[in-house]
Amino acid sequence: MTLVVALLAMAAAACAAPWLARRLDRDAGYPLAAVFLGTGLLLTSSAPAVLAGDEVRFTAAWIPSLDVALQLRMDGLSLLFVVLVLGVGALVMAYCARYLSHSHEHGRLFTLLTLFATAMLGLVLADDLVVLFVFWELTTICSFLLIGGPGLKAARPATRALVTTGAGGLCLLGAVVLLGWIAGTTDMTAVLQQSDAVREHPLGAVAAVLVVLAAFTKSAQVPFHFWLPDAMVALTPVSAYLHAATLVKGGIYLLLRFSSPFAGAPGWTLALVTVGLATSVFGAVLALKQHDLKGLLAYSTVSQLGWIVTLIGVGTPTALAVAALHTFAHALFKATLFMLVGVIDREAGSRDIRELSGLYRVMPVTATLTGLAALSMAGLPPFLGFVSKEEAYYAFLELPAAWGWLVAGVAVVSAALTFAYGFRILYGAFGGRTLQRRLYEPGVLFLVPAAVPAVLGLLLGVLTSALNPLVNRTVRDTSLLDEDVVALTLWRGIDSPALWLSVLTVALGTALFVRRDPVDARLQRLDVRPHGADVLDRLYDGAIAFGDRVARPARTGLLAPHLLPVLVLVLLVGAAGAVGLDALTETPVPTTRPGDWVLVGLLAVTVPLLCLARSRLAAIGLLGAVGLVVGAWFAVLGAPDLALTQVLVEILTVVVAVLVLRRLPARFSRTSRRRGAGAAVVAVLAGLTAGAGTLALTGRRELSETGRWLLANGPEASGGTNVVNTVLVDFRGLDTMGEAAVLAMAAVGLLALLRADRADGDDERPVRRLAPGAGTGDRAVVLVAARLLGPVFLVLSLWLLWRGHYEPGGGFISALVAGAGVAVMRLPDRTVGRRAERRGTRARRLPDARVLVGAGLVVATVSGALGLLAGSYLRPIRTEVTVGPLSQSLTTSFLFDVGVYLCVVGIVVAAVDRLADGVSPALARGDGSGGTGGTGGTGGTGASGEVGGPHRVGPADAASGPDETGPPDPPDAPGTPGTRAPAGVTP
Numbered sequence: 001m002t003l004v005v006a007l008l009a010m011a012a013a014a015c016a017a018p019w020l021a022r023r024l025d026r027d028a029g030y031p032l033a034a035v036f037l038g039t040g041l042l043l044t045s046s047a048p049a050v051l052a053g054d055e056v057r058f059t060a061a062w063i064p065s066l067d068v069a070l071q072l073r074m075d076g077l078s079l080l081f082v083v084l085v086l087g088v089g090a091l092v093m094a095y096c097a098r099y100l101s102h103s104h105e106h107g108r109l110f111t112l113l114t115l116f117a118t119a120m121l122g123l124v125l126a127d128d129l130v131v132l133f134v135f136w137e138l139t140t141i142c143s144f145l146l147i148g149g150p151g152l153k154a155a156r157p158a159t160r161a162l163v164t165t166g167a168g169g170l171c172l173l174g175a176v177v178l179l180g181w182i183a184g185t186t187d188m189t190a191v192l193q194q195s196d197a198v199r200e201h202p203l204g205a206v207a208a209v210l211v212v213l214a215a216f217t218k219s220a221q222v223p224f225h226f227w228l229p230d231a232m233v234a235l236t237p238v239s240a241y242l243h244a245a246t247l248v249k250g251g252i253y254l255l256l257r258f259s260s261p262f263a264g265a266p267g268w269t270l271a272l273v274t275v276g277l278a279t280s281v282f283g284a285v286l287a288l289k290q291h292d293l294k295g296l297l298a299y300s301t302v303s304q305l306g307w308i309v310t311l312i313g314v315g316t317p318t319a320l321a322v323a324a325l326h327t328f329a330h331a332l333f334k335a336t337l338f339m340l341v342g343v344i345d346r347e348a349g350s351r352d353i354r355e356l357s358g359l360y361r362v363m364p365v366t367a368t369l370t371g372l373a374a375l376s377m378a379g380l381p382p383f384l385g386f387v388s389k390e391e392a393y394y395a396f397l398e399l400p401a402a403w404g405w406l407v408a409g410v411a412v413v414s415a416a417l418t419f420a421y422g423f424r425i426l427y428g429a430f431g432g433r434t435l436q437r438r439l440y441e442p443g444v445l446f447l448v449p450a451a452v453p454a455v456l457g458l459l460l461g462v463l464t465s466a467l468n469p470l471v472n473r474t475v476r477d478t479s480l481l482d483e484d485v486v487a488l489t490l491w492r493g494i495d496s497p498a499l500w501l502s503v504l505t506v507a508l509g510t511a512l513f514v515r516r517d518p519v520d521a522r523l524q525r526l527d528v529r530p531h532g533a534d535v536l537d538r539l540y541d542g543a544i545a546f547g548d549r550v551a552r553p554a555r556t557g558l559l560a561p562h563l564l565p566v567l568v569l570v571l572l573v574g575a576a577g578a579v580g581l582d583a584l585t586e587t588p589v590p591t592t593r594p595g596d597w598v599l600v601g602l603l604a605v606t607v608p609l610l611c612l613a614r615s616r617l618a619a620i621g622l623l624g625a626v627g628l629v630v631g632a633w634f635a636v637l638g639a640p641d642l643a644l645t646q647v648l649v650e651i652l653t654v655v656v657a658v659l660v661l662r663r664l665p666a667r668f669s670r671t672s673r674r675r676g677a678g679a680a681v682v683a684v685l686a687g688l689t690a691g692a693g694t695l696a697l698t699g700r701r702e703l704s705e706t707g708r709w710l711l712a713n714g715p716e717a718s719g720g721t722n723v724v725n726t727v728l729v730d731f732r733g734l735d736t737m738g739e740a741a742v743l744a745m746a747a748v749g750l751l752a753l754l755r756a757d758r759a760d761g762d763d764e765r766p767v768r769r770l771a772p773g774a775g776t777g778d779r780a781v782v783l784v785a786a787r788l789l790g791p792v793f794l795v796l797s798l799w800l801l802w803r804g805h806y807e808p809g810g811g812f813i814s815a816l817v818a819g820a821g822v823a824v825m826r827l828p829d830r831t832v833g834r835r836a837e838r839r840g841t842r843a844r845r846l847p848d849a850r851v852l853v854g855a856g857l858v859v860a861t862v863s864g865a866l867g868l869l870a871g872s873y874l875r876p877i878r879t880e881v882t883v884g885p886l887s888q889s890l891t892t893s894f895l896f897d898v899g900v901y902l903c904v905v906g907i908v909v910a911a912v913d914r915l916a917d918g919v920s921p922a923l924a925r926g927d928g929s930g931g932t933g934g935t936g937g938t939g940g941t942g943a944s945g946e947v948g949g950p951h952r953v954g955p956a957d958a959a960s961g962p963d964e965t966g967p968p969d970p971p972d973a974p975g976t977p978g979t980r981a982p983a984g985v986t987p
Contacts, residue, residue: 002046003058003072003125006039010121014114018107028110029097033090036117040086043074050079051469053476057127061871066130068186073127076473080324081124081253084331088245088453089117095339095449096237098442099346109149113241116142120246124253129176129186136172136214136250140165143247147234157230160536164227165247168217172254175210178203188257192480195261208262211254212271219251219305222279226532229286229298236345239294240338243301244331252305252327255312256320260480263315272313277410279306282528284417288424288512289523293341293351296421297334300377304330307414310407311395317475317485319395324474325467325488326388329376332453332460333385336373337425339450340366344429347439353428360430362439365447367430372454376461378422379415379505382490384461386502389415391488393498412505419509424516464488560679567686574689577696595636602629611683614667620657624650640808641724644800648816652908655823659915719878719891720805728810729893729900733864733874736896740860740903744853747903750910751849786825793821801901805893811900818901819908826912849913852906860899863892 013035020028046056056074063069074082093113100106119138126132140162148158176186182201183191191198198204215221220228228248232239242248255272262268283303290296308330311323343366345351348359360367376383396408441447460467465488472484479485492499512519553561603626610622627650634643703711710723710731718726728736797818804810867875876893 001058002042002056003074004060006043007072007118007122007125009035009039009042010114010118014111014118017110017114021107021110022104025102025104026100026106027097028106029093029095029100032110032114033093033097035114036086036090036093039121040083040090043082043086044079046074047079050074050076051473053473060868062128062868062873063130064872066186068130069128070131071127071187072122072125072131073189074125075477076470076475077253077256077324077477078124080328080470080474081249082121084245084249084328085117085120085124088331088335089113089241091335091339091449091452092237092241095240095342095446098446099237099339099342109146109235109238112142112146112149113238116146116241116246120250123250127188129180129188129191132188133169133172133176136218136254137166137169139247139250140169143231143242146238146242147231149235149238150233154233156537157227157233159540160533161227161231163536163540164217164224168214168224168251171210171217172214175207175214178207178210182207192258192260195480198261199265204261205265205267208258208265208268211258211262212268215251215254215309216275217251218254219248219309220279220302221251221275221306221309222282223532225279225283225302226536228302229295230533232294232298236294236338236342239298240335240342243297243338244335248301248305249327249331252308252312252323255309256323256474256478259312259315259320259478263312263320263479269313269315273310273407274313276306276308276310276313277407277414279303280310280414281410281417282306284414284421285523285526288417288421288519289526290421291352291354293344293353293425293429294338296425297337297341300418300421301330301334303414303418304334304377307392307411310411311392314395314399314407316395316398317479317481318391318398320478321471321475321486321488322388322391322395324471324478325384325391328467329384329388329457329460332457333373333376333383336369336450336454336457337377340370340373343442343446343450347442348436353424356429356435357432358430358434359436359439361434362437363430363441365441367426369447369451369454370430371426372458374422374426376454376457378419378509379502380419382458382461384457384464387461387464387488387490389505390492390496390498390502391486393501397497408501412501412508415502415505416508416512419505420512420516420519423509423513427513461490464490564682567682570686570689571682574693577693596633599629599633599636611680616661616664616666616668619668620654620661624654627653641722641810641813644808644813645816648813648820651820652816652823655820656911656915659912718805718876718893720893722804722806722808722810724808725804725810725897726893728812729805729896730876733893733896736900737860737864737874740856740900743903743907744857747849747853747907747910750907750914790821790825793817793824797821797901801897804897805891811897812904815901815904815908818905819912822905822909823912849906849910852902852909856899856902856904856906858899859902860896863895863899866892866895 013032017028017032020031024031050056058070058072060070093110096106096110096113100109116139119135119142122135123132123139126135143165144158144162147161148154179191179198180186182198182203183194185191198207217224228243231242234242280303283299283301283306287296287299287303290299304326308323308326311319311326341351344356344359344363347363347366348356350356372383376385379386379389392411393408396411397404399407468484468486468488471486471488475481475485476483556562606622606625606629610619610626613619613622627646631643631646631650634640634646710727714723714726714731715721718730720726720730797814799814800809800817801811801814802809804814864874866877867873870877874896876891878891880890
């Protein structure tokens, strides 16, 4: 249970983060850091057993039908990354407590950072391929939200990161499917134990390619490297966490985890070594070119990740051990450097080395800590970075003959560039003449989070042997070996080839640093094209433009462009059926009864009248009549649930029509005879085709085997006698859950539009109003009817909800009844008008759609989670409740139905509110005076066009650089072109 308790503790901390931020302001970072540290101590308490060869496991049923379980496992490799994720995470949280400004709006940042850590923790502990993929995607989403936090200017970089890593996620999904197919299970331990079978299978090579692509996109390997430097728009704590311990290390973890089936394969080795070396050199060159310290560290991360990927590609036990060691060393010095760059930025007001000089005189402690981390990154003794570099040279030289020396030679070039930009950081910020003499050292609490990994990099370099158990356990779990493979040490003797490669590295790096001015001048002229970001932007914009062209015919209020493709498709399907279904020659089972012809006759009268109607009101009435006849037909055929749904939809359609017709002319505009004739021909042909198809297919197929099983066994299996409802909430509950989520998203969209149209406060809506004194009696009738019928509808909906598992009803039908009641209660508000409200007529207040939809999703999700107690998500749990002489069987399916009920009522409330409020006068005029937002003048938004305005952060980012948005832009003045509502905003 240790593993799942750790995940739940982190998830609980994420939920508590907003509350902590409101109470403690930026100091909320300290209790969150304590949670990180406590969770780390909980997990590492099992470290002795793990290092001895045992594994900590947790298993719970999830999707038994697919043999997918919520399996967690901590072995040596997982333990390494757990230490990085939670250790560096605790330091970053403590750093946030002094880096951020005083503001109670940091809840979003703390929540996302904690969720990100939770997702990364789940990723490295997952022991099922599906669970691994789920947590992988969660890290992608969290990183997108974190990168985009500073506001509108971060939108494009965040999108690049999302698209790139999201594409890698699709590759990982493909690999998960293939590996599960090859091994016959999604249990990751079982899959890895079948490494030989995976390697030899024809689809094994495809799975390897997909794993490599997923890892390359996540770990920013060439040509997918561009998103990582762009991500520097994020806050400095976010950058430190993403680069040092989490997101980019996810790809490294994936490659290490799947080394056992693929290491040694020629394609795997060639791809990883080639791309890794290219990324290492390319990233180092671009890092040396940067003047912005944060940009330099970003490209440095790209280079260091390429170095680690190269080691994994070599694939020998020694190389895998060094990859694990360098991953650890990189996390230490990169976390320190990012946090200290934030300190420099905050204190000096700049990150540009051309504007910094001589800071060591006024900030000696910061300079010392930066020196410790930079020297470790440069690979000088006695730091841990030196040990990992030396061991890497040994691993490269293990490759056959000239191939090993070639790889080692390229690695020397990369390491020399790393040496040069390491000293560029140190000298650029702290060397030379002091220009800003009024600066002073920041507080101790600000420096401690950066000091801890810097000092550890020195201590672990001297005491490298202390890491031998962890590194060896990592290699044994990665390569599935049974013996230790490395004995790390700081000094291997003067006759070591790796030592002389290190000497050459230092000589080349020193030469680059000494000649830094001409080298910098040459690098500034370097322009590698095409830029990956530009290529992605063109592809992205092209995809958006293509989608725009495809959807353009449907972006109209006219019905013909929407109906014509559907009707033509019906004709084509009918023609294909007439040619291909020649086997339908047997006599159908008679299904027509005399009473059916009465309903056919009613339709034969109402449908032509509907087509000929010129009045909009008459057309709505006739359309409702058609719907009611169809509902009656459903009832006659023995489908009461379907009949109820049809009738309720027709009622809501009439209410919606009343709200819409107030803004439309009373009569339809006339169309040309040619167009009318063409529409009639298409309609008649489509109707005849559909009728012929119905006649040809009706009565020729018996009830399916599934249908017979549900009728025979459904009541006993689900505890409900209404098979229609039990299918929705028991047998295909996951599908219904997805539909509820879709309704929630639609409600969010409607609420966003509603917020835009309410920008003018209490102004009158541009609708037709009755003259003063006119229709007073009608309005009184509407008011009384609303007050009487509203509660009746509500009580009826609750009754239908309660009985839905046993009789016709259920969450959807009862929600439609409640929605009809909401609509009826809303009508008087629109009839009376807002000025009348101010004169004393009180409007009926609707429940908040956001609360309804949110509560519905929570209830549905929690009720599904209760099924885990019985073995799987959404599995119903039944219990008998007895109160006196009354006994009632209750199931968790009822709770799930309540969630569906709330979601449907929420979207009805949002839709009615949207249609009832209509369009603000300013938006109707198109002068944009209705709002201050950056997108179409939407009210209630910040200058960036995002709800609630841009995320506010600390002064460190406000000083300079891409970290901060700065103060929000002033609202656009009414009537300016920048606030004009875009096409399509008004209904």
